[in-house]
Amino acid sequence: MKELILLLLATIFVHNFVFARFLGLCPYMGVSKKISDAIGMGLAVIFVLLMASVFSWFLQYAVLNPLHIEYLQTIVFILVIAALVQFVEMVLLKTSPALYKALGIYLPLISTNCIILAVAILNIRENYNLIKTVVFTVGAGLGFTLALILMSSIRERLELADTPKSLKGEPLAFIIAGLIAIAFFGFSGMM
Amino acid sequence: MSSKKLLNEFTKGIIKENPVLILMVGLCSVLAVSTEVKNAIGMGSAMTFVLLGSNILVSFLRNSIPNKVRIPVFLIIIGSFTTIVDLVMNAYAPAIHKNLGIFIPLIVVNCIIIARAEAFAAKNPVLDSAMDALGIGFGYALVLFVIATIREILGNGTFFGVQLFTGFNPVLIMMLPPGAFITIGLLMAILRSVKK
Numbered sequence: 001m002k003e004l005i006l007l008l009l010a011t012i013f014v015h016n017f018v019f020a021r022f023l024g025l026c027p028y029m030g031v032s033k034k035i036s037d038a039i040g041m042g043l044a045v046i047f048v049l050l051m052a053s054v055f056s057w058f059l060q061y062a063v064l065n066p067l068h069i070e071y072l073q074t075i076v077f078i079l080v081i082a083a084l085v086q087f088v089e090m091v092l093l094k095t096s097p098a099l100y101k102a103l104g105i106y107l108p109l110i111s112t113n114c115i116i117l118a119v120a121i122l123n124i125r126e127n128y129n130l131i132k133t134v135v136f137t138v139g140a141g142l143g144f145t146l147a148l149i150l151m152s153s154i155r156e157r158l159e160l161a162d163t164p165k166s167l168k169g170e171p172l173a174f175i176i177a178g179l180i181a182i183a184f185f186g187f188s189g190m191m
Numbered sequence: 192m193s194s195k196k197l198l199n200e201f202t203k204g205i206i207k208e209n210p211v212l213i214l215m216v217g218l219c220s221v222l223a224v225s226t227e228v229k230n231a232i233g234m235g236s237a238m239t240f241v242l243l244g245s246n247i248l249v250s251f252l253r254n255s256i257p258n259k260v261r262i263p264v265f266l267i268i269i270g271s272f273t274t275i276v277d278l279v280m281n282a283y284a285p286a287i288h289k290n291l292g293i294f295i296p297l298i299v300v301n302c303i304i305i306a307r308a309e310a311f312a313a314k315n316p317v318l319d320s321a322m323d324a325l326g327i328g329f330g331y332a333l334v335l336f337v338i339a340t341i342r343e344i345l346g347n348g349t350f351f352g353v354q355l356f357t358g359f360n361p362v363l364i365m366m367l368p369p370g371a372f373i374t375i376g377l378l379m380a381i382l383r384s385v386k387k
Contacts, residue, residue, distance in 0.1 A: 075270035174376030
């Protein structure tokens with residue numbers, strides 16, 4: 001149990017997917033302008049991440065390994081993720097229009113979010129069992145959401161600030177991300 | 192088809208439509224592997240190879256791919272070339288392959304490649320698409336090279352693994368993630384003020 005909690009905290013804070021592993025930067029820069037968008041995107045990512053990692057974990061150990069076609073991992077995983085995102089979108093549209101309205105616009109963006117594929121592959125590379133896979137995945141999603149919320153709350157204020165013209169928008173966002181990353185080093189003492 | 196047009200397809204990717212600094216796609220791999228110039232060159236060539244292969248094949252098949260399933264077809268094409276690069280690098284350049292780690296399979300979700308397949312190769316002839324891929328690939332590799340040069344010199348005091356100064360105290364933060372974020376932010380700002 002202690003091991004699992006440590007894994008969760010390490011994935012959220014110490015090896016944060018955005019600040020330490022550089023994953024999911026495109027949606028991170030694109031959707032971090034408003035807090036409400038950041039929360040929506042974060043929830044959508046956690047939702048798809050969980051389904052994709054568990055599904056790809058079973059696929060690896062039930063199909064790819066027994067058939068000795070591990071080299072097809074990249075192609076199989078990306079197709080499964082793309083299909084899954086499409087499927088989730090259709091199911092949400094039919095069953096829960098409210099949830100679809102909240103998460104729907106973020107879903108197409110997610111299939112090209114490298115976090116999803118990265119977590120699926122990392123689970124296999126690190127030889128995680130199913131429980132660790134779930135914990136690692138939740139940690140990855142929460143870490144990404146935390147990074148998004150932090151960034152969007154800063155950027156909402158920056159919109160009104162008088163910043164140099166060439167730094168406005170993305171350049172400043174990157175520099176701020178760098179400063180947050182320095183702050184996140186503080187967490188490495190926690191472990 | 193004039194050679195001037197082909198040259199134009201090549202050069203636009205380097206500055207005007209630079210994938211990283213202007214279009215802001217493919218950021219993850221740029222920031223993650225730019226700790227050493229050697230890794231940057233490895234990643235730049237892997238990326239250019241996949242881009243070239245997928246652009247040529249997509250452009251070649253552009254009239255026979257049904258419109259409705261084009262994205263999955265693109266993904267399979269890109270995924271195949273990514274797997275080729277992954278296996279070849281693992282066999283012939285294991286040290287670089289290990290340094291690049293997860294970012295090699297992640298080429299498949301790199302938005303640069305799918306964006307070029309969708310926006311350019313699916314509509315243009317083979318030769319144009321090949322030049323477009325080379326230009327965009329070169330633009331990507333160039334940014335990677337510049338960032339890696341800055342980070343390796345400041346963070347480690349070396350260039351391409353060669354010691355440059357004696358008695359230089361390296362700025363460790365440049366080798367760590369914050370260094371990457373701050374370097375790319377400043378580069379973007381410089382490019383913007385120059386372009387104006």
